[in-house]
Amino acid sequence: MNISLTAIKEQLKTSQRIVIVTHTNPDGDAIGSSLGLYHFLYTLRIHQVAVITPTPYPVYLQFMPANEKVNIYTHNTPRCQKLVAEATLLFVLDCNAASRLDDLGKHIVAADCTKILIDHHLSPELPTNFQVWDTSASSTAELVYDFIQMIRPQSRLTEAAVLCLYTGIATDTGRFKYATNAKTLQTVAYFRRRIRHNNRQQPNF
């Protein structure tokens, strides 16, 4: 059953146990969008937030802030299953089918909580209650930024969130060679301004 954006906003006003999952063999967009959303939700300060990947991912993707907080399902299966079973709000990112989550998929399908899909792949098959789905979007990271704007218009993202979301967009577009439109570039321009602004505020950063 679909629920409204208003219902999602209401739910986020109270403390939630939030789990963010992404596809197996995660790429730059999978990790960047997941950790970007993690940073946004974490800075709301009232939620518990966890990121789970079905499988490990390469060292070159492990530079993003809060990477050490990511739970890898194949490394710690009982903890990941507990997180999913106890979740009150579940985000599925950059992933259109339970089969792309390996063994984690059946636990996501079985979880009894609000589920939100944020994705740019064709034909999502995973049952969810709210979707931010646009196949013309450059990346899931760009759609995460759109979702953040829906939840908190004009919200100022932290440098950590910006770095993760920028990574998602840059990797999925081959550094802006394809799937890039005016909106993508406007989003990236905003990210660049945030980083410059933060650096002015914190000269010793």
Ligand SMILES: [Mn+2]
């Ligand atoms: Mn993607």
